[in-house]
Amino acid sequence: MKLNRTIILPLLLASAASLASEKSTFSFSIDNDGIFGVDQDYTNGLFLSYTTGAITPDPIFAPLSLSFWGGASLDKFEFVLGHKMYTPSDIESTTPMVNDRPYAGYLHTEFNYISLHPQQAQRFNVTLGVTGDKALSEDAQKIVHSITKSDEPNGWAYQVDDSFAASVGYLSHFNLIRQRFIANTDWEISNISEINAGNFRSDISTGLMFRWGSDLAGNMGAANIDNENPFRAGMLGGSQGGWFIFTGIEARYRFNDITVEGDRSGVNDYAIRNGQDPSIYDVTLEHSQATAVAGFAWYNQSFGATLTATAKTPDYKEAPESVYGTGGFALYAFF
Template identity: 30%
Template sequence: MSQKYLNAFSVPISILTGALLVSAPSKSFADQLYFNFDNDVIIGADGDYSNGVVVGWLATPATDFSQAPALFKWQSVIAFPQESSQSQWGGQFYHRMWTPTEIAYDYPQPNERPYAGLLELESFTGQFSSSLAQKNWLSIGVMGPASFADELQTIVHKITGSTTPKGWDYQIENQVTFQFAYEVDALLNRWQAFDNSEWDISVFNHTMAGNFRSQSSVGLTLRWGDDLAETFGQLSSQAGHMGDYASYANRYGSWQAYFRMQAGYRFNDLTIEGDLPYDSPLNIENQQAQASLGVIWAFPTWSVSWSFNYYSKEYESDVDDWHGYGVISYTKVL
């Protein structure tokens, strides 16, 4: 990759990185660190959404945003006024990649999903109560060779002995991305289960807009476990987002299992519609559906979660109607 590309696409991310670091005082910076790993190895194949890595932080929950750094205080005004019991903010780096099903070919595959890599820096604010939650995210990123997806996948596959990817010369070309996302969750009912556990059911809307993807979805969440009122709204349809469970866990540990499903309409998708060095006949699939099933264990100083995620095909001519990947997450309170 030429130095020209690195200079052109690293400047916007560097600016936002600096803003996050400068605006975050030591009191609120890295109160929790978290790591997410997405991979489709659970279904035994590469292809479509292939891999994701997240490194992020969350500030300790507060009663409002009065003590938040300026960047997050400004971002918090995007939400509608609500009677919130907790406010929170944070940021993350997120690297993702998409590939065709067969990655051993060293030539274009016009009828398959193209190679695409995305590196993003994202800021987050949220307001939470036991029955209503609002969250929003702002992100800037780069898609294309400047995301270093080629180099990352090649190294990982060499270490693991997996198939060497040979088609990254034909990936989506460099483009800076800008995204905004908003999500609201509303409780329908919560009731006592057995052995001091609870059930609850809620509805949500997740909407994102930007040149990477624009989509609006509605969905339903069913949870079973401990501390459901305290952790309401921590689950999210925002890719890579890690909720806060350790702050509300009891000394003996808390747990919950969940099922989440949604359906929506997608307006654009840069991983399919972006510029390519060859002609591609693919059209995005506007009708979208997703479902996830997961478990979370949390203690006052750490938490871990695992989920399996299904999503419907993202371009019309995809021969597979559904794809899947697993996510494992770890949070450490500092």
């Protein structure tokens, strides 16, 4: 397959730097909306990840590597164990709520193939998980809220039902412009595009990210425009240390979302017992969505940390708020 030389040339020129880091990465990340004094919508996320050091791809994985298409790349496998939690705006209510977010939890694991280059970064993804009681969201939230003395959640009986939920995805970062700036720093504008397909979610998105800091060529791909786990430390590539601030915005078209549209037998049973039409508790997926992110990342050869803040438009048409936000914190170590 032939590629336009305008794509290959920058890959070849910067190929040496992409092999600078071969360490494995372990990271812990948390998202929570408590920073904004609320407990609603996407309210909490926990993620543990392990990313291998540099690998030489087997022939079966070779087409997933940027090196297959012309430029040397740093390739890795990433394994993630994650938990996401979604709740309505009034978690103390003991009855289902009309025109509000369904209770939902998602316990999942990700298998990612990462390929990194100073001019481009990409990730191929397979996600497998469960919703409903098997996701353990009710127990998790009650334990945390008992410790923090927060409101007790009383509506998990009406959550999205037990289901196996999976998806496959592709994410790409592509450098559009990177220029030298003051004090040995650079600034950069990149395009971030993503596509996902599966019964958990299916969507397509694209957006722009601005970054300013040090060694941007070596850490492209770690910061993402996503309100769920927006920083992926395993995608720090050919860099021995650095820092950067970042902000970005993206548009998305979502085709399906089990956390919004999933069956809820608990709601149906409640409605029938009370002589109601169960459909009054349904909400409608908002297909057109947008997300914004801002954050700061710092790391050295041994460890690092990242702070993020995100904002997004509603996932469903009946949402009582026009914007939802979360804060995020990530710690990671290289070894």
